Amino acid sequence: xxxxxxxxxxxxxxxxxxxxxxxxxxxxxxxxxxxxxxxxxxxxxxxxxxxxxxxxxxxxxxxxxxxxxxxxxxxxxxxxxxxxxxxxxxxxxxxxxxxxxxxxxxxxxxxxxxxxxxxxxxxxxxxxxxxxxxxxxxxxxxxxxxxxxxxxxxxxxxxxxxxxxxxxxxxxxxxxxxxxxxxxxxxxxxxxxxxxxxxxxxxxxxxxxxxxxx
Amino acid sequence: xxxxxxxxxxxxxxxxxxxxxxxxxxxxxxxxxxxxxxxxxxxxxxxxxxxxxxxxxxxxxxxxxxxxxxxxxxxxxxxxxxxxxxxxxxxxxxxxxxxxxxxxxxxxxxxxxxxxxxxxxxxxxxxxxxxxxxxxxxxxxxxxxxxxxxxxxxxxxxxxxxxxxxxxxxxxxxxxxxxxxxxxxxxxxxxxxxxxxxxxxxxxxxxx
Numbered sequence: 001x002x003x004x005x006x007x008x009x010x011x012x013x014x015x016x017x018x019x020x021x022x023x024x025x026x027x028x029x030x031x032x033x034x035x036x037x038x039x040x041x042x043x044x045x046x047x048x049x050x051x052x053x054x055x056x057x058x059x060x061x062x063x064x065x066x067x068x069x070x071x072x073x074x075x076x077x078x079x080x081x082x083x084x085x086x087x088x089x090x091x092x093x094x095x096x097x098x099x100x101x102x103x104x105x106x107x108x109x110x111x112x113x114x115x116x117x118x119x120x121x122x123x124x125x126x127x128x129x130x131x132x133x134x135x136x137x138x139x140x141x142x143x144x145x146x147x148x149x150x151x152x153x154x155x156x157x158x159x160x161x162x163x164x165x166x167x168x169x170x171x172x173x174x175x176x177x178x179x180x181x182x183x184x185x186x187x188x189x190x191x192x193x194x195x196x197x198x199x200x201x202x203x204x205x206x207x208x209x210x211x212x213x214x
Numbered sequence: 215x216x217x218x219x220x221x222x223x224x225x226x227x228x229x230x231x232x233x234x235x236x237x238x239x240x241x242x243x244x245x246x247x248x249x250x251x252x253x254x255x256x257x258x259x260x261x262x263x264x265x266x267x268x269x270x271x272x273x274x275x276x277x278x279x280x281x282x283x284x285x286x287x288x289x290x291x292x293x294x295x296x297x298x299x300x301x302x303x304x305x306x307x308x309x310x311x312x313x314x315x316x317x318x319x320x321x322x323x324x325x326x327x328x329x330x331x332x333x334x335x336x337x338x339x340x341x342x343x344x345x346x347x348x349x350x351x352x353x354x355x356x357x358x359x360x361x362x363x364x365x366x367x368x369x370x371x372x373x374x375x376x377x378x379x380x381x382x383x384x385x386x387x388x389x390x391x392x393x394x395x396x397x398x399x400x401x402x403x404x405x406x407x408x409x410x411x412x413x414x415x416x417x418x419x420x421x422x
Contacts, residue, residue: 100314101330104318104330108318108338112339119281129413130319133349134349135322135341135349140344186342186343206337208339
């Protein structure tokens with residue numbers, strides 16, 4: 001049985017940044033692409049939709065409310081990619097279009113999910129393939145470190161201090177101190193002064209840690 | 215304490231880079247600059263500011279529309295400074311999308327901090343010290359390292375088994391690397407032949 005491919009893409013003002021990938025993808029099932037609310041992006045969206053319609057390929061355009069919020073964009077793209085994966089379809093991602101942040105957000109998701117990624121050269125429209133490599137960060141965090149990170153992500157608005165964190169997760173204070181130090185060294189957790197107590201510190205998940213815990 | 219080197223992408227956006235510099239701590243600055251932005255007055259401003267601070271500025275010339283070249287330049291700069299014992303951070307706020315994405319990919323590859331600054335600096339989720347290379351098993355590394363030209367898979371297996379790798383492990387490594395697009399396979403005269411995927415050679419040669 002032929003496995004059909006879902007093509008994801010980011011789109012800016014130039015439909016030519018995405019259309020070469022629509023052309024080159026074999027067994028294309030559908031296209032999902034992200035664009036900003038800018039008028040020129042909407043015009044480009046219309047052209048891509050028209051092209052896909054001519055080919056008879058279903059296409060879904062997602063207008064991003066803020067094309068400059070990297071983590072929001074990455075969160076949205078990742079959720080869509082994970083859903084498409086559940087259907088079992090192979091995925092490709094063209095990250096050539098859109099704002100720099102849209103492209104970087106898409107690249108982040110591709111790296112974290114191990115999705116084959118392509119670029120389309122601005123002048124030649126040549127596709128440049130990036131290798132399919134997955135940065136599986138969960139392999140580099142212990143089970144307890146993952147649990148701590150998930151807790152800190154869930155409590156980002158009210159970060160605990162180290163003692164509170166140790167209590168919440170049923171870990172001895174000194175053990176928690178060791179884990180926190182390791183997570184700080186890996187750059188996924190930050191230690192901040194507690195505004196209410198000059199002697200205490202709060203532990204907060206670093207920006208984007210959501211993408212690491214998945 | 216080692217010097218903190220900030221490697222930053224740069225286009226025609228001196229203000230954005232200067233804003234990043236105010237937020238992200240650094241001792242030395244390296245800019246990846248390409249095309250017409252080499253003549254940008256903003257670059258002269260940054261250069262003058264760095265000179266005034268007694269630090270000097272390193273400018274690495276890149277073709278900002280060539281992803282492979284940008285990636286190699288970024289990886290090269292990161293490795294050079296790390297070899298000198300410096301702590302490296304990468305800022306992907308400036309320049310073309312291709313330059314920024316290549317620098318981000320390089321930061322992932324080398325496991326160094328990556329930042330983006332639009333209005334405020336945002337640290338990107340790169341796990342420090344963890345690189346793409348860590349994901350490969352010893353046998354996968356051996357397969358990639360020994361594959362320089364088309365080789366029958368049976369010969370590749372025999373060569374690596376002689377070096378102490380298990381046959382099943384070599385075969386599954388070849389299959390996995392093929393699925394990842396890191397090596398290509400073809401059938402020649404009924405024989406399976408593996409060869410390096412030239413399209414991603416620019417990336418794989420930086421892995422080990």
